[in-house]
Amino acid sequence: MSQIKIVNLQKSFGDFTAVKNSNLTINDKEFFVLLGPSGCGKTTTLRMIAGLELPTSGEIYLGDEEVGMLRASERDIAFVFQLFALYPHMNVRNNLSFPLKMQGYKKSDIKNRVEEAAKLLRIDHILNSNISSLSGGDRQRVALGRALVRRPKAFLMDEPLGTLDAEFRELMCLELKKLHLDIGATTVYVTHDQLEAMSLADRIAVMDGGEILQADEPNIIYNKPKTKFVASFIGSPGMNFFEVNEGISKDQSFVNIEGAKFDIPKQLEESKGSKNFFGIRPENLTLNNNEGLKGSVFGVEYLGSRKIITVKTSLGEIKVKTDISVNVKLNENVQVKPSNNNIIIFDGETDKSLNSEFIK
């Protein structure tokens, strides 16, 4: 097991730059998730770590060794593909022993290792089955088995749960997490699903347009996003943003918008221009009838334990996550008010969050 470090990594396909000057350190035994929308460069980054793509410039370290220009077969990493890529002309046992055969292990060693891995993944009863007869979940387990049977330096996974149905995905998420705790392997996992990322990761790197915007623990990514994109990409429903045409100065503690007073955390940095965005999570807003931003109820979504109420205001549509006991009708006039001062202000020019007491 090893630390993975990428330094100034860049990848271009012709004129298109898929990954821009990225730097990351993935610690030994860490479960690290690369998260971002499609086309953000997360898979390209992963494929460069694997050796399936060669970087245009920059370095990749696996442990202490610089591997950027080595072939995939020389890197001692395992890769789990989105479509599993199990060899259809071999049965489960042969799929699992395929990587070991190349490394010249003895037959008895191969057998032991395959059976050990199969037991760990609870696929020991289907070792002699054909791949085509397996369910999606079992295929997933075989793909994981083929990766871990070799005990590589690191596991790389490219949306391995993407093709499973929702119910099964949750189950596999738990299994993956447990597997990671059991074998403690450095894992890099690519997904566009923020829930998957939040529930699996020790740390998440959010990518967009080929750049790594923020790499932090899940709760920091959620509560203290460094850019407006990170804030909007994480959370469901997403963060509310209001445009504020007013500069924010240092030590400022409130702002008046459309006649409503918004308490903000004490600012440690002033904004560059006069256009800024307020970011408030839906759970940090409440509805009432006498103070705050005026609006009317536009939609009510019932989520079991919570309700999402969409309010149309002069600043646009605002989503409020409330208790189910709150009863509002469509088109009813309500007022929206923050329940605390956990407001993040994003600079209108740079899209970066301004430092405050809340987000340092």
Added chain:
Amino acid sequence: MDTSRSYLEPSSFSKKMAAAIIIVYAVITLIPISWMVMTSFKNVDSAISYPPEVLFEPSLEGYVNLFTNRSRQSQEYLDSLPPPENWYEELVRSREMVITGPSKFLGRYSNSMIIGFGSTFASVFLGALAAYAFSRFRVPLKDDLLFFILSTRMFPPIAVAVPIFIMYRKLGLGDTHLGMIILYTVVNLSLAVWLLKGFMDEIPKEYEEAAMIDGYSRLQAFFKVVLPQAMTGIAATAIFCMIFSWNEYAFAVLLTQFNAQTAPPFIPTIIGEGGLDWPAIGAGTTLFLLPVMIFTIILRKHLLRGITFGAVRK
């Protein structure tokens, strides 16, 4: 209304119609072949009798004549010989002839085998490598090259017969197995590359990537992971290549005489007394049909899958 079947399923009437059309087509196709097989079991007289005999007494004379050389002898000479040792000697002597040795047929037949299977193997092997490269790598001028390869099929191969004849004579490839294998491989290769490229394109590249991550080189991944999955395409391609090189006549007539002559130019030259020996020709053709038939039947499962492969994406 009959609701036991889905709208998409053909009605029983159209199924019967389809069956009838297929049967008619099969009969039309099979008449010449069955006539040929029948001729091979006739004797020399009934083969050329008029009106043609549909019912006849079967005889193996054609097959005996195919495999032997014979000469006519006088009755006294025949009487002086010891009694015939086996049934075919007896058959030959009843025609007042003696067997003087084996004919050239077996040699020609094995030439056909060597050249047919040799060129099929070479076309499929080289075709698979080229198709893989075209399918996976960024080959400069890829589309132009593919078109250029195909252009060799745009004229009848015999159009280049004279230059090839001269070339082969200079190179010493005329009337050799190697020369014929090379020639048929060249003709078949473009078809093989195009057919196999389609199959290779359908195989997700993740399989090789997985194998390469598992520690295999690209070439090893190609043999262990890609080729087994392309078996369907390889079978279909092999059948097309085999049928061409097995049946090829024009080049075989032109370029081979003794060492490497294949069966197609040999069979029609079997001459009996006072004309062509039709039962022997029928027998030769029937035997000639067998290998391709067996080869196709063995690979039929793959062929059917192969022809429809890629029509519907999984």
